Amino acid sequence: MAPENKKRSLWDRIQFCDPRILYALFAVVVIGFEMIQIKMPVPNPIWVGKLYDRIESLPPDKAVLIDCDYGAGNRGECEGQFKAVIQHLFARNIKFMVVTWTTNVEGQKLGRQVLDEVAKKMNKVDGEDYVMFQAIVNAGGVTLQSLAKDIHGFVVKDINGRDLNEIPMMKNFRSIADVSLIYRVAYSWGGIPWIGFVQSVYGTPLAAGSAGIESSTAYPYLDSGQLCGLLAGAAGAAAYEKRVMEAGIVNETGIGTKTVSVQSFATLFVVVSILISNFAMFMSKWQSKRGRA
Amino acid sequence: MSKRNVLKIIAFLVGLYFFLEYILPEKVGGEFDSYEVGSPVCVEKDGKKLQFYVGNYYKGRGIIGRMVKSSGKWKKDQKPCLQRSLFLKFDQYGLIEPDVAITPEGLTLLYLGQNEKEPVLCYAVSSDDGQTFKKKGPVVISTNDVFKTFENAPNGQIPDRIKSFAADYKGGSWDVYLFTMTYRVWHAAGPDLKHLTLDAQPLVSTALLEKSPNAFDVYKEGDAPVLVYVMDREIVEFRQGGGNWTPKSWKAPAGNGTNDTIYAGGRMDTSDGTLYLGTKKMQKARPIDSPYETTLCAVNLRDKGDGEPLAPEMTVYKKVGASPRPTYLSYGTEWAGKFLTVVGSFAIFIAMINLMLFHGKKIYQSALNYNAPVGEEKLPGGGAPFRNFLKNAGYSAVFLIFLAVMIVCALKGQTDEAKGTIWKTSFDFLFNAIQAPMGSAVFSMITFYMISAAYRSFKVRSLEAGFLMAAAIVCMVGQMPIGELLASLVPESWKLLQLPWLSSKLLSVLNAAAYRAVLIGTLIGSVAISLRIWLGLDNSVYSSVD
């Protein structure tokens, strides 16, 4: 608690400073490093490599199911994860289905913008190379089970209003048996329903892209093999974008790479401010002991 | 009986229904093939033609059914002759691609059992002409006289994953041909299906066709095997001559595009040269029905020359895909899902009404205040009525206006015809320029709040707090490029000091252990609560007042 005595020492003033000062400094750091983009080495987490290798070895006669469930708030982290993976899938000519949910309209809108942009650049056609549809959420596991058992029966139409039976690509992809990988992009990878109702039942590999803060709950599932890959936050997105660039699929840096260097310095700011606060606490204690002595 | 007790009884019965549906073994009867039929195999025994096929009551749930031909007509058994086993692992998810042979024990049916891993080649034996079968487990194949089933290889020692197979029994010996995922064909032979020896080299070592067939069969012409590949719109036979495999093919008659008939399963009946085929054809059906019309049919290949168009000559059984006929307890799950969807959708109205009431009331009261004479204002503030109105109900007015605008733009701007219209442009603008940036801005506030919270609270007042601080810094910095940069300064022999490595170990080992422990407790807690609610022991769900 801040001492109520009006005469506060320097260290107390530092310890209990107005949070607005911190906000202002932080804003300066973020804006500054956003403008002066410093090139930093991109992290190379092992689980990003595993997802990349898995996509490299996917069979061409099955599709990938992408669960696009991120929102405007976590766009900075999740959009890069989504974009890099679909670029990779397009480059390998692997068809994929993007499922969005009625409970998150933003996911559909944002995902569609990215998808349309990438498809246009890579000359891919909606309905032949990819499909996007929206599924009604009943209750977690029941929804996923219904989707896994019969995609056409559960979803019926794509987001353009076309009957799935009339879409050329969807002739061959009717259930989870026709899916070689599930990739969920969301703020919270929230995969327990996917793991419990789909991955453990049908054995389809599951990978996740989530915000960095939520990714810590995914690690237990990586080691046990229930998750086959993880893109954690902007760092994960940047790592995947790097691989995609090195493979020659794209030749421009993605949003993850641009974000991660700023994020790096922002993290450093947080660490330094915590250390300063602790240092101020120790100095304040030492001073008051000296004062008493 | 009080209302609460009635609710408890209903809750218990509904819960009991779903609990039983979950734990009781599924026993499918009646219309077990309502969804699709396919993969026919025919055999003649004691002058009777018996046909076994795969029926699906749900996508991917295969069951073997039987038909008997008597007096020129095929008669289908009402009950299936072989089903999946829920508690044995090899065919938990269904049975596909049967093949039948007549053996001294009666009829032996081989099939691929689907499970969570790879398909397993299993067999079952019947002594009553295939009315019922007794499962014998997986076929065992060996390369070195060790006839053993392994945990990860239930069929023994096979070099590749099985995609399809064909089996033949003659003169007390089995010949089994395996078509694998790498398009190779292997041959195994032996006195019984638990002692098959794989040939040293594959019969076919490269892909004979670019695509893998929908169905695969092998029959013998003399001693030489003939491979039959059933493709989407073509049937190809391969015969070996001079070290090469020579094809002979028949194409399906010209179709009209998306509605073409696709050949699915197929097995040769060598007694009369008939190929029994399963076909699939798309049809416009109600959304919940199977969109396919599937057929079991037959065609005689012997009379056909190479390249002749091939149309099925005899339709054994036609199935227009219908709503899956679930097992005796599965109706409820489907119905419950739909019920929840409808109720949930209507619940949105309750929420909307509450929003309208709250904000409408604010605007109404402000409007009253607006018109109230000086000194009689109902809300605080006076002097400048419009300014007070804005102050008291401005946000509510903005909210209601934007709500109405968004609803109208969303309804009118999301159809195909709306492209380029003001509705679509407005909706896109409202989303891209207002909602998305606002969402991002609000999410960004968390970072600021986190900084002030961490600055204020993250103080090392004890040893444990010190460890926590160290772990937090390692994890934060280790996952960032700055961690990589610092790690590049540390030699490989000092890997323990590399922050990314340390951070990943902390997250995947220590964090995982703690998370699993908390998760176990949480989930057991939720099981306990669910049990109490189901058994009616917990009154708190009905009211806050006992």
Next chain:
Amino acid sequence: MDHATLPIIIFILLFSGFIITMIMLTKRGKEVFLRPINGLKVIDDAIGRAAEEDRPIMFNLGFDDLSVNLFCSLAVMGYVVRKAAKLSMPVYVPLAQPLAYAMAEEFWKDGYAAMGKEGMFAVEDCLRYMSSNQSALGAGIAGWIKREHVGANFMFGTYGFESMMLAEAGQQAGAFQIACTPSFYQVPFFMVSCDYTVFGEEFYAAGAYFNRDPVLTGSLVGQDYSKLVLLILIVLGSLLLTIFQKTDYLRLLLQW
């Protein structure tokens, strides 16, 4: 899961057996010891403090839809509402799910009615559906906390990233904050901003702490026995796997 496998059935029956047995024993008078949970003990203090300062109380139900977590939160909400009603204090309940609104309204009204304070506060003023969008929810509740200068802020339920906003807004408004959540990944945010934080299975134990009903306390003890069984299995399994790594029959047993 599509269908129960044999181990799942065994575990369901075993855990249910423990829970039902302990319920029956506590109903017959068996004394059980419940470890005190600080965060739940101080709920009364928090309500009293808010009443002394004449500042309203806020009870957040989190982001749960119709689920077990919602029922647990509502049980505690009912208790808080009754206590607040006794002191003639308003309880504000922001909601994120329409279905949760319907249930919360019943509990809220019943709570005030039980203390004879029916109609004292308007439902639509105290119970507000905010939004199912987490950003809008967090911003709305944060604004509400600051405008009304809330004195006690209870956060019971599942939360997403909006937890930081709520907790920090309450902290800045000077509210006494108690968070109780099964969301493991939001605990750090609550820890730094709240006075008391309860998480994990203690969230499910909250109901038992207030009315000491033998059913609820017996169920808690049954849960503990179930966890003990799991713990023994985990330790045994780890030891056996480590010692007998290459033995087939043990592998089969351990992977059943």
